[in-house]
Amino acid sequence: MGARSGGRIGYRPILTFLSGTALAAVTAAAIHAQSFRFSSFDVQGNQRIETATILSTLGVTPGEVVSAGALNDGIQRLQASGLFESVEVVPQGNQLLVLVEEYPTISRISIEGNRRVDDEVLNQIIRSQVRRVYDPRQAEQDAANLAQAYAQEGRLAATVVPKIIRRSDNRVDLIFEVAEGQVSEVERISFVGNRAFSDRRLRRVLETKQAGIFRTFIGSDTFVADRVAFDSQLLRDFYLSRGYIDFELLSATPELSPSRDAYFLTFRVQEGQQFRFNNVTVTSDLPEIDIDAYQRQIRIDDGDVYSPQAVERQIQRLELLATRDGLSFIRATPRVTRNDADLSLDIEFVIERGERVFVERIDIEGNATTLDRVIRRQFETVEGDPFNPREIRAAAERIRALGYFTQAEVTAREGTDEGRVIVDVDVEEQPTGSLGFGVSYSSDNQASVAFSFAETNFLGRGQTLNFAVDTGSQASASNITFVEPAFLDRDLAFSVSAFYNETSRDGRNFDSKDIGFRTGLGFPVGEYSRLNVFYSLTETELERNEDPFDVNDDGIVDPGEGIDPVSAILLRDAGDPTLTSSVGYSFVYNTIGTGLDPTRGIRLTFGQEFAGLGGDEKFVKTTLGVDAQRTVRNDEVVLRASLDVGALVSLDDTVSVRGNRFINNTGLIRGFASGGIGPRDPFAPDDPLGGNYFASARFEAQFPLGFIPEEYGISGALWLDAGSVWGLDDVDGGADGDDGIGLVDDDFFLNSAVGFSILWDTQIGPLRFDFSEAIDKRDFDETQSFDLTIQTRF
Missing domain, CATH: 3.10.20.310 (membrane protein fhac)
Structure with missing residues (x-):
């Protein structure tokens, strides 16, 4: 660039005067002590900067005395302004000559040599701007920031060099030349x-x-x-x-x-040694505290492995009880006694009165899109409430868990008065919407293509909007869902969804269609439990996918020449579309991943659906599911067990239809195809009838494959599944070809299968290879010895 060094004062007149004296030398201090008085100024070299601006920054006024030191300070101010490449002042008697060379303006900024990082990303880092004065210091800083961005991508060897190309009219093009280097x-x-x-x-x-x-x-x-x-x-x-x-x-x-x-x-x-809880007690000197009531709130058992999360949750439980009792500023302080002899910890929770401090206000910054109320509702504390540091920390965790922000910092500072604090929330937003395109394949559903759109912070209101379409060769599904997590400004999730599903499987005589909508409310009823209530309206149609067929006066199906036989049960189901209007509820209790012990947990679900509020169907459907998980061998092996049961009871002498019956279509029992177990008409065994009852038990042990490095994300699993689908309201299947009317066997039969799976958790999607062998099955049951599931999203 060839820029000159900082400005200087020309002392030629002064030095000429001194050369005629007897002085042999002049010190810098002597020169610095000189003073000047200028009646006129001559500013040269400025094109964009006004002369008055230059003289004002220089700090000189016509007729006033100015020292050489003050004049030098003025030069430094001009240099520091970042507007001039060089500055020089030359006293010429009563006139001051000011010579400046302006920095050029930037006409264009470009980045060259970048292939791994897009221009759009790098341009956001650059602070130099087009049509602004070129500042070499800023350009160097921009280059350093660009190199740091590459370092964040793992390219530590990347270098960025700023260069300029001179143009006419004192303009330059600013070029950042990038050498990306290799990823470290x-x-x-x-x-x-x-x-x-x-x-x-x-x-x-x-x-x-x-x-x-x-x-x-x-x-x-x-x-x-x-x-x-x-x-x-x-x-x-x-x-x-x-x-x-x-x-x-x-x-x-x-x-x-x-x-x-x-x-x-x-x-x-x-590592040290592993400690366990021994004796967990509650004490207090406060007369209003009922120790027995607080002791009953202890959920930590003797012998449990120590966990800070368990202590923190226990503190929250005790302080919440105090709040419910109308007590303010109550704190539960844990006091730990260490027992090295048996590697245990005694925990004494001391209930005491804390400092009287109130929340003055909550200030939120950084949320350009997300509404303040979305963040505020994560606080159980509002302005004027007693200040609880533990609740503020918990609110910060809830804000981070929303997934709306790259960072969320919650701090407290002194308020305007003693005994008051101001809570500051500083967030940095991130994109919350996503588009997905997926391709999946399984040996049961064959290939399918899926498109999805999801927005978890719709319009900055914290709402969720999902839309998905999944179409395959034998099945297709589409749905749209909207969720308001704070309906009526309460911890009440309102949801509404609409769906359309269509199934047409090879080798089956009937196709099915479902269309409907569902709306519901969900709310917490405990620390780990939630209750959801819903209303659903569904139209189900079962239709024949082959040529027409006849039914004679005796109800016997006559398929006709060259037409596959069909079941009279499904024929009766395949009349006009049936409308199911129902209300229901589901209760969920879940400690998997959220409980006190990270190595184990259970999930309990219980739900009932009541149909008959209008529509064609009248029934009560009940389901119960229990899932348990724990890790053994120092978390190397994950053990899982699941038990699911369900019952469909028809009301008012109605008969259940296949669209509402249970069928093995959601991995109920591995090793069998969708609809592969349960009652079938012996006269027409191609189509599953489903059942009014189902039960299944699944056991799995997932473990690492020692001969494969863990960074490949490959693990193995052994599993055993057993279950049954049984029970029909109507067992009159139609003609059996010999004896007239045939009855369907709908008795309980326990199907079972064992298998080995390879799970590959790749960054382009999860892959699961299931190899299975049926143990107990009937002749008409459809087995599935291999299943490959691939999910790819990009």
């Missing part, structure tokens, strides 16, 4: 000092992954320095939640390979 991947993650958990298990905790065969498609194996700090915290949380209270992360050391394209990341840990 995490080649290996290792641990030193771990005994309780294997390297494989600990790697699953970290956000950073080792480079694997999908390194071209994923970014989690790219080394990012900030991610190492996050991984360190994840590692601490993992050990603390499993009772290792003395855990220490001694170091997290990334080592760059000589080629600068790979990192070796090593975590040195000191």
Whole structure:
């Protein structure tokens, strides 16, 4: 660029005068002590900057005395303004000559050499602007910021050099030349000092992954320095939640390979011993506290593995009880007594009165799209309420859990008066909408294509809008759903959805269509439980997909020459479309992933649907499901068990139709095709009839495959499924060809199958390969020895 150095004062007249004296030398201090008085000014070289602006910044006024030091300070101010490439002042008697050279203006900004990162992303980082004065310091800072952006992408060797091309009229083009370099991947993650958990298990905790065969498609194996700090915290949380209270992360050391394209990341840990809860009590000196009532709120059992989350939840439970009793400023403070002899912890929750501090107001910043009320409703505290630091932290976690923000910081500061605090919420929004296009394949449903749109923060109101279309060779489904999570400004989720489903399977004589809508309300009824109530209106049509057929006066089906036989039961179902109008409810209790013990949990669901509020169908459908999960062998193996039962009871002498009966179409029992178990007409065995009752039990053990590196995301599973679909209101199936009327066998029969699965959790979609073998089955049951499910989204 060739810019000159900072401005200077020309001292030639002064030096000429001094040369005639007896002085041999003049010190800088002597020169600095000189003063001037100028009656006129001559400013040269300025094209855009007004002369008056330059003289004002210089700080000189006609007729006033100015020292050489003050004049030098004025030069520095001109230089610091960022408007001039060079500044020079030359005193000429009573006139001051000011010579300036302006920085050029930027006519164009471009980025060259970038292929991995789009211009749109990089342009948001650049602070230099077109039609503004070119500032070399800002250009250098922009180049450094661009290089840092590449470093965040794992390209530590990337360099960015700012260059200018001179144009006419004192204009320049600003060019950022990028050399992207290679991605620095995490080649290996290792641990030193771990005994309780294997390297494989600990790697699953970290956000950073080792480079694997999908390194071209994923970014989690790219080394990012900030991610190492996050991984360190994840590692601490993992050990603390499993009772290792003395855990220490001694170091997290990334080592760059000589080629600068790979990192070796090593975590040195000191695990300590695992502690368990021993004696958990509640004490208080406050006369209004009923100790027995508070002791009954303890949900921690002796012998449970210690977890900070368990202590935190217990504190919330005790303080909530105090609030319900009308007591303010009550705090539950845990006091821990360590018993090294038996590796246990005694916890004493002391109920005491806290400091009288109130919330003055809640200030929210950074939410350009999300409405304030969406954030405020995450607080159980409002302006004027007693200040509870623990509730503020919990509100911060709820705000982060919304998924609307890349970061959400909640802090408290002193208010305008003593005893008051102001809660500041600073958020940074992120996109909440997504478009999805998927391709899936299974040996049962064949190939299908899916399109979906999802917006979890619709119009910034915290509402959810989903639209999905899934069409395949044998089945298609479409639905649209809207959810308002805070209906009437309460913890009340209002939902409404509409759907259309169509099924046409090869080898079957009947096709089905369902169209309808459903609306409901959901609300919490406990710490881990939720109740949902709904109303549903569905029109179901079962229609013949072949040529017409006849039914004689005796009710015997005569398919005609060359036409496959059909069941009279389905024939009666396949009349005019049936309308089902129903109300119902479902209760869900779930501690999987949210309970006190991260290694285990259960999910209980119970629901009932009552049809007959108008429409054609009158029945009561009841379902119950229990799922349990826990990890063993230091979290290496995941054990899962599920039990599901259901019953459909027709009312007022009505007969159930297939559209409302249970059928094996949602993985009820693996190893059998959709509709592959349950009653069938022996005269027309191609079509499943479904049943009024079902029961299934599924057991699975998922484990790592030791011979495959865990970064590939491949694990195995062994499973055993057993179940049955049975019971019909109408067992008159039609002609059996020999004896006239045939009856359908709708008795209970326990089908079962065993299998082995390979689960591949790839970044381009989950893959599951199921290999199965039926153990108990009937001749007409349809088995499925292999099933491949692929889901790809991009």
